[in-house]
Amino acid sequence: MTEQPTGGRERDRWGFAAAMVVAGVLLFSVVMGLIVLPVLQAPNAGIDPWTAICRAVGLKAGSPAQPQPPVSATAAPVSQVRWTPATLKILAAADPRPGAALAQAVCSACHGEAGLSPSTDFPHLSGQSGAAIYKQLSDFRSGxxxxxxxxxVAKKLTDEQLAQIAAYYGSFSRRAAALGPRYGIGDAAISRLANRGDPARALPPCESCHARGVGGPPEAPVLSGQQREYLYRQLRAFAGGQRGNDVYRRMRDVSSHLSDDEMHRLAEFYQGLS
Amino acid sequence: MSEADERAIVRSEIRWAVVAIAAVSVIMLAVIFAAIAMHINPPSNVERINPQDLHLSAEFTEANLGTKVEANGQITARIVATQFAFVPRCVVLPADRPVTLRFSSPDVIHGLLVSGTNVNTMVVPGYVSQVHTVLRKTGDLLMPCHEYCGLGHSEMSGTIRVVPSAQFRPGPDGRVACAAK
Structure with missing residues (x-):
């Protein structure tokens, strides 16, 4: 295409207009974002307009937006267990073989051979998540x-031994484990509560934490296959305040919103058909 | 390509440019309106806290959560967003007085808004989210989690109970908790 003089002027005109539009947008943004909005919003953060502009431009640090008075509270943690990389490494590296010997010597008298408890006084352990066993043993140890x-029993064991026992009970194959997925019983209302929760009471589904690999808190134990007597006792203990080692009230909160009848039926549901 | 075709293309491009600029302008005006008239601004607080130790920290230990009137009169509510609840579930705050809300998470990213107010922030593990506001409406305001946090996300919500300033009566330790309804 041959270049025509009018075409060149046309392009110049367009170029100038485009540059003006870009410059206008830039100017508007600078005035709006760095001056108008900071000045108008300064009272919200309790600062004067000049400080607000300096913070918007980046000459002053934006944080803290308002200095906080020192915290007078003292920590009163309900559990000392921290899910740090170090803890997870101990759990991942734990050898289940010494764990098996320890379990045979220490745990099996109550929790049964291969973690299948013969009595309703003691929970089943085989198939339980290693993190859950480690957390509970640590909590027994720390009080x-x-x-x-x-x-x-827990006070006599080292951190590494706790992890080995946890690894042993977690290492059972699905077929051999006492705990693991079960065919649920035909209780539609409780099945809905366990799988869908109850938005009206802000109750999350049990399965959102207790199903394997759902991405909830690491310490959430496997429930399916557990003895109903044990499950019911724990729900009651959480609701009644006798047990409180659940970090941030997760179970105390949920259980306090359940009726006694629901606790019974949930325990029944999770024990399932064995 | 004929000159008529070229002009038709330019006209069409200009029309679409106008539509695109108008759409962007409307959105920007909405943002500016929200910022000025509704006092909605992005939280600017950057404050780190170790999420693994949150339950061991003094500030976010269980007993220190909820509303507290500090020694200097400042009203602060500390709330932990965890899978799948806000702790505490219900927080009392007075109307028409400046209040500070401080949130943190020990597990995953959560978010929240308090319906009908300008409180809207993400709660990212590792940071303290801090919001200042003055609540104008009294009553129970819903505070849902608005950042997908897991399978129980849809059941995760809390309540901000705004009471008239005269009915806001902190105890001797400066704490106020929701009475069971």
Whole structure:
């Protein structure tokens, strides 16, 4: 295409107009974002307009937006367990073989051979998540959870031994484990509560934390296959305040919104058909 | 290509440019309106906290959560967003007085808004989200989690109970909690 003089002028005109539009947008943005909005919003953050402009431009640090008075509270943690990379590494590296020997010597008298408890007084353990066993044993040891039989047992074990026992009970194959997916019983209302929750009471589904690999808190134990007596006792203990080693009230909160009948039926539901 | 064709193309391009500029302008005006008239602004607080130790920290230990009137009269509500609840579930705050809300998460990213107010922030593990506001409406305001946080996300919501300033009576330790309804 041959260049025509009028075409060149046309392009110049367009170029000038485009540059003006870009410059206008830039100017508007600078005035609006760095001056008008900071000045108008300064009272919200309790600062004067000049400080607000300096913060918007980046000459002054934006944080803290308002200095906070020092916290007078003292920490009163309900559990000392921290899910740090170090803890996760101990759990991942734990050898289940010494764990098996320890379990045989220490745990099996109550929790049964291969973690299948013969009595309703003691929960099944095989198939349980390693993180859950580690958390509870640590809490028994630190006193965050108390049980006349478990507390002295846990106090005698080292951190590594706890992890080995956790690894042993977690290492069972699905077929051999006492805990694991079960065919639910035909209780439609409770099945809905366990799988869908109850938005009206802001109750999340049990399964959102307790199903394997759902991405909830690491310490959430496997429930399906557990003895209904044990599950019911724990729900009651959480609701009644006898047990409180659940970080940030997760279970105390949920259980306080359940009726006694629902606790019974949930325990029944999770025990399932064995 | 004929000159008529070229002009037709230019006209069409200009029409679409006008539509695009108008759409962007409307959105920007809405943002500016919200910023000025509704006092909605992005939270600017950058404050770090270790999420693994949140339950061991002094500030976000369980007993220190909820509303507290500090020694200097400042009203602060500390709330932990965790899977799948706000702790505490219900927080009392007075109307027409400046209040500070401080949030943190020990697990995953959460978010929240308090319906009908300018409180709207994400709660990112590792940081403290801090919001200042003055609540104008009294009553129970819904505070849902608005950042997908897991399978129980849809059941995760809390309540901000705004009471008239005269009915806001902190205890001797400066704390106020929701009475069971």
């Amino acid at each position: 965050a959870r108390f049980n006349a039989q478990m507390t002295p």
